[in-house]
Amino acid sequence: MSAAAVTRLAAPLVLPCDPECSVLRDGVLDIDADGRIAWCGPRASAPPAPAAVCELPGMLLPGLVNAHCHTPMTVLRGMGGDLPLLRWLREVMWPAEGRMTGPDVRAGMLLGCVELLRAGVTTSVEMYFYTDALVEAVLAAGSRAILTPGIIAVPGWDRLGSWRDMMNDVSARIDAHGLRHGPGQRIELGYGPHSAYTLPAEALPEVAEAARERGALLHLHLAETLEEDAGQRAEYGSVTRMLDRLGVLGARVLAAHGVHLDADDIGLLARHRVAVAHCPGSNAKLAAGVAPVPALRAARVPLALGTDGPASSDDLDLWSTARLAGRFARLSSGDAAALTAAELLLLATRDGAAAIGRDDIGALEPGRWADVAHLRTDDPAFLHLGEGADGALISNLVWAGGGRLVSDVWVAGDQVLSNGEPTRVDRAQVQADARAVATRLRPA
Structure with a gap:
């Protein structure tokens, strides 16, 4: 219709x-x-x-807003499901992703778009590779996405070029098409530097400057586990303080996870209006910890909800993420009124949209997209x-x-x-195509 x-x-x-x-x-x-x-x-x-x-x-x-996701990983769902984050990434995910092609990413993204829509999620913030495949899938399903193509420098990913090549590709796309394009402005482009521990320190301020020049979202992983960034913490005290010293914070920055933050970190995030995408399902499954949501809210850090990727969460139902966020907030604070049902609903809609810098979605108000x-x-x-x-x-x-x-x-x-x-795709065919990709990628 x-x-x-x-x-x-x-x-x-x-x-x-x-x-x-x-x-x-x-x-x-x-x-x-x-x-x-x-x-x-x-x-x-x-x-x-x-x-x-x-x-x-x-x-x-x-429609709900999923503020942190790697949706094409639907085709990797169930792989390495009982490993901690770094082993899961290095031993299972990155080798499997190394075998993925553009058509594989399109198949996984299309299946995920259907899954998101069936849960009432109309917008997702994505960090992944093969941007053309992501765009094709989003437009085919008719959903909406903020695409922040991954920028990374770890063994195996050089097949897609250097981190600077990845950054320059995003810049060229924005310069050619603008931040938002497609029917109903369904596609927004941003930058996805993976994390401080997968990029050289000099990359982070350079990517941040490219994003600032274009008014684009900068989307990265921050303080997800204790062991991932030991070197950075030893040198700077914390990754948040590292990003502050390098001039990365400010403008539109979305930090995924934000589990291991101290009071100084939270103060820096609040001062620079850095938003945090809270991913309690993935954090719990990977035993990464529980983000200090009550403290973040008390400091007025913009907050949104994310499922993370379907290989770690393992579903894309933001409703279950909202419930888990509420339960963890109450358990960690000892306050049975922490994160009320109304607050959780707003985190998944209006407040989540605001956290990613969008005032044109997330609420039923004149002028916003329907x-x-x-x-x-x-x-x-x-x-x-x-x-x-x-x-x-x-x-x-x-x-x-x-x-x-x-x-x-x-x-x-x-x-x-x-x-x-x-209404736009045949769900049975979409599932069959993704299943074929998953079967081929699964290790013997």
């Missing part, structure tokens, strides 16, 4: 994900011909109804749907509901998921 045909979506419940996390009853959402939101609010105060009105049961809310998820409420998760039970309804949604309730999804006003199935 095109953006021009879908002009109004109406539902008994609409969660616009405004700062108050309001619940609208008998709400409508108007979408203009460009795929942006023209109006959102109660039907009683809506503009005159357009010719095309889509009446839906259940609820509408913004990235919308429609969820069923005819589920045992929902016991509180009536007037006066807004808090309980959001609690039911976040703590007991989730991705299984997603029925339909629109991105830039285009319906890309209908009744749980993608």
Whole structure:
């Protein structure tokens, strides 16, 4: 269904994900011909109804934002699943990725895009290689992505060129196409320097300067495990302090994980408005630790949620990530009110979008892209749907509901998921293609 045909979506419940996390009853959402939101609010105060009105049961809310992912790794899911991070990377992941081709990456990315959409996730921040393959997959599925092609300097990756070649390729793409392009501006480009421990120190400020010049997102791994950056910590005290001294922090910086941070590190992140993509599922599975989310929030560090890659998390359901984030925050702080259901919902939508520097997604507000998820409420998760039970309804949604309730999804006003199935690709074929790649890559 095109953006021009879908002009109004109406539902008994609409969660616009405004700062108050309001619940609208008998709400409508108007979408203009460009795929942006023209109006959102109660039907009683809506503009005159357009010719095309889509009446839906259940609820509408913004598409979720997955702020850190390596989605093509769907084809590596299940490999090395019981190893700590560095052994997992060096012994299993990097050798397997060394055998991947552009078509392999496209197959894995396309399967992941379908999986994300089926969970109501419309935007993901990706760090991976073979940029053309990533773009093709995102546009084929109709989803939205911030692509930060990987920049790395470790044995085996030189087949793709030096770290400077990787950086220059990103710069050339942005200079040629702009930061955002494609239908509904579905593609944004940024820079993905992998980490301080996989790049020479001189690379980091050079990549940061290229990103600053173009207003692009700089996306890197930070303080995920204790053992990964021992050399950098010995010299600088911490990787955060290293990045500060090298002039990397500032502008649009997104740090994935942020597990092992002390008070000084958190102060630096707050001062430079560096956002942290919290990935509790991956961190727990790899025994990396628990990020200090209560301290980050107290310091007003911008925070978002990420699944990490499907080879380490192992799914792309941001709802389960949100629940785990809430449980870890409460467990680590001893505060049963740490990260409420409403706060978790906003982390996955409005606040997550803000953390990555996007004010055009993440909420159902005029001017933003019409990235919308429609969820069923005819589920045992929902016991509180009536007037006066807004808090309980959001609690039911976040703590007991989730991705299984997603029925339909629109991105830039285009319906890309209908009744749980993608509208643009054949899911069975997508799964078969990815399965063939996975079979070939799996070690004997």
